[in-house]
Amino acid sequence: MIRRAEIADLPEMRRIAQQAYARYIPAIGRRPAPMDADYAEQISGGHAYVAQTDTGDLAGFIVFFPKGQSMFLENVAVDQEMTGRGIGRALITYCETQARVGGFGSVSLYTNARMTANLRIYPRLGYVRTGRGREDGFDRIYFSKDLTSA
Numbered sequence: 001m002i003r004r005a006e007i008a009d010l011p012e013m014r015r016i017a018q019q020a021y022a023r024y025i026p027a028i029g030r031r032p033a034p035m036d037a038d039y040a041e042q043i044s045g046g047h048a049y050v051a052q053t054d055t056g057d058l059a060g061f062i063v064f065f066p067k068g069q070s071m072f073l074e075n076v077a078v079d080q081e082m083t084g085r086g087i088g089r090a091l092i093t094y095c096e097t098q099a100r101v102g103g104f105g106s107v108s109l110y111t112n113a114r115m116t117a118n119l120r121i122y123p124r125l126g127y128v129r130t131g132r133g134r135e136d137g138f139d140r141i142y143f144s145k146d147l148t149s150a
Contacts, residue, residue, distance in 0.1 A: 001051070002049055002094045003052060005042075005043045005050045006060060007040065008044055009043065009048075009050050009058060009061070011043050012050075013043075013048065013058070014031075014039060015080050016060060016073075016078070017037065017077050019080050020034075020078065020080065021034050023117055024112065024114065027115075028112055032073045032112060032138075033136065034077065035112060037075065042074075047063050047064060047066075048080055049063075049064045049094065051087050051090060051091055054138035059087045060076070060078035060087045060091055061075075061076070062076045062091040063076075063089070064095045065099070066104065068103065069105065070099075070106045070107060070108040070110050071095060071096075071098065071099035073104065073108070073119070074109070076095075078091075081141070082089075088121075090094045092125060096145070099147055104147065105147055106146050106148075107143050107145045108142065108143065108144045109122070109127070109138065109143050109144075110135075110141060111141055113139040114142065119125065124135065127143040128143060128144055130143060147150075
């Protein structure tokens with residue numbers, strides 16, 4: 001089940017983010033941005049959603065919001081114990097569905113250039129690389145998915 005995040009979810013979201021992104025510190029040379037994101041603000045802004053198991057545990061979360069003419073997928077993270085079960089894909093599909101419902105023709109995102117697994121995953125999900133650049137001190141690869149033809 002995917003639902004809007006509540007402030008009570010904040011500790012688990014932070015734990016999942018720390019767990020999901022810590023492995024990238026050596027490759028990037030610093031903490032990835034999602035490790036220090038203001039999840040309380042994202043929850044209060046209505047931009048965060050959680051995937052919940054049948055037992056009520058948080059399996060992962062996603063943060064997205066409108067940005068220009070596109071829905072911007074800022075962050076998706078899955079609890080390490082829950083990886084490989086399609087939770088990340090379900091969260092991304094949920095974002096894409098909400099984008100369509102909101103009248104957006106695309107979803108855009110970026111990932112760190114050193115997060116090589118993401119560079120393989122997003123194209124498999126229909127995302128096309130649109131650029132590369134430095135932002136906030138990070139080397140980022142930008143992607144977009146056209147929702148009008150999907």
